[in-house]
Amino acid sequence: MNNCFCVTFSVILLAIVSIHAKPWIAEPRTDARFQHLHKHYLNETAMNKDHEKAIFIGASTVEKWNLNGKAIWNKHYAPRRAYNYGINGDRTEHVLWRIENGEFNGLKAKLVVLLVGYNNLSHKDHPEDVAKGIHEIIKAIKSKIAHVKVLLANILPSGHHNSAIHATNKLLPKEADNKTVFHLDMTKHYESSPGHINTTLFIEDKLHMTEAGYKVWYKAMEPLFAKLIA
Ligand SMILES: *[C@@H]1O[C@H](CO)[C@@H](O)[C@H](O)[C@H]1NC(C)=O
Numbered sequence: 001m002n003n004c005f006c007v008t009f010s011v012i013l014l015a016i017v018s019i020h021a022k023p024w025i026a027e028p029r030t031d032a033r034f035q036h037l038h039k040h041y042l043n044e045t046a047m048n049k050d051h052e053k054a055i056f057i058g059a060s061t062v063e064k065w066n067l068n069g070k071a072i073w074n075k076h077y078a079p080r081r082a083y084n085y086g087i088n089g090d091r092t093e094h095v096l097w098r099i100e101n102g103e104f105n106g107l108k109a110k111l112v113v114l115l116v117g118y119n120n121l122s123h124k125d126h127p128e129d130v131a132k133g134i135h136e137i138i139k140a141i142k143s144k145i146a147h148v149k150v151l152l153a154n155i156l157p158s159g160h161h162n163s164a165i166h167a168t169n170k171l172l173p174k175e176a177d178n179k180t181v182f183h184l185d186m187t188k189h190y191e192s193s194p195g196h197i198n199t200t201l202f203i204e205d206k207l208h209m210t211e212a213g214y215k216v217w218y219k220a221m222e223p224l225f226a227k228l229i230a
């Protein structure tokens with residue numbers, strides 16, 4: 001083999017490896033919306049770091065508390081100094097990157113609510129790898145915020161990828177030590193019968209939630225949430 005061939009081969013190999021993102025290795029997104037929101041959250045943290053008591057982080061289901069869930073958020077979470085750090089479309093590796101790159105620096109929050117993983121599964125990641133990504137996110141949260149508690153919610157059921165969601169969710173309870181990490185499974189609240197979502201809680205895409213869906217989240221989480229921010 002000549003050198004030229006080897007170099008070309010290595011470059012191709014590197015390209016293949018780098019497009020295969022790993023759910024447990026921090027990675028930024030290059031799109032403008034992600035970069036913009038990341039900067040916005042860094043600013044939010046800098047401005048409000050002594051005020052923030054509870055943080056919600058994840059992808060669109062979290063971000064849409066600002067949209068479909070807004071009325072419930074304003075009534076029940078904003079007054080308790082909760083802040084939303086969701087970004088539509090994030091996978092575990094992106095949330096990990098955001099935490100490792102400053103979004104939680106200097107916070108004294110009592111609680112982080114984490115719900116993430118769907119976007120990896122819709123991109124055919126293996127459940128074990130997604131769970132590993134979630135494990136790394138929890139480690140990163142604890143390393144950034146002293147004495148924080150983590151409320152880890154199962155990925156919510158949807159009209160798609162339910163067997164992968166179920167397989168991933170089965171791996172999450174073991175993250176909970178019930179001292180710093182607490183696990184919450186809200187699945188049954190979103191189903192009209194086992195394996196079938198209650199469609200009144202979801203919009204037409206059968207993935208994102210209606211206001212009624214956010215109300216269910218609030219009600220199902222409230223006992224644990226109230227205990228953990230007390
Ligand atoms: C940070 O947020 C504050 C208040 O929300 C705003 O006035 C300021 O312009 C923001 N700074 C940047 C760099 O976005």
Ligand SMILES: *[C@@H]1O[C@H](CO)[C@@H](O)[C@H](O)[C@H]1NC(C)=O
Nearest residue numbers: 173174176177178179182183
């Ligand atoms: C944590 O609590 C849940 C139920 O509340 C229980 O099923 C689980 O075994 C507990 N885990 C540990 C490590 O104590």
Ligand SMILES: *[C@@H]1O[C@H](CO)[C@@H](O)[C@H](O)[C@H]1NC(C)=O
Nearest residue numbers: 191192193198200201212216
């Ligand atoms: C579906 O959700 C709605 C709104 O929360 C609720 O009133 C209804 O009872 C649920 N249906 C089933 C079958 O659980």
Ligand SMILES: CC(=O)N[C@H]1CO[C@H](CO)[C@@H](O)[C@@H]1O
Nearest residue numbers: 019020021022120123124125
């Ligand atoms: C391990 C793995 O398959 N990760 C995939 C997660 O999703 C993105 C697409 O959005 C793929 O590029 C990764 O390969």
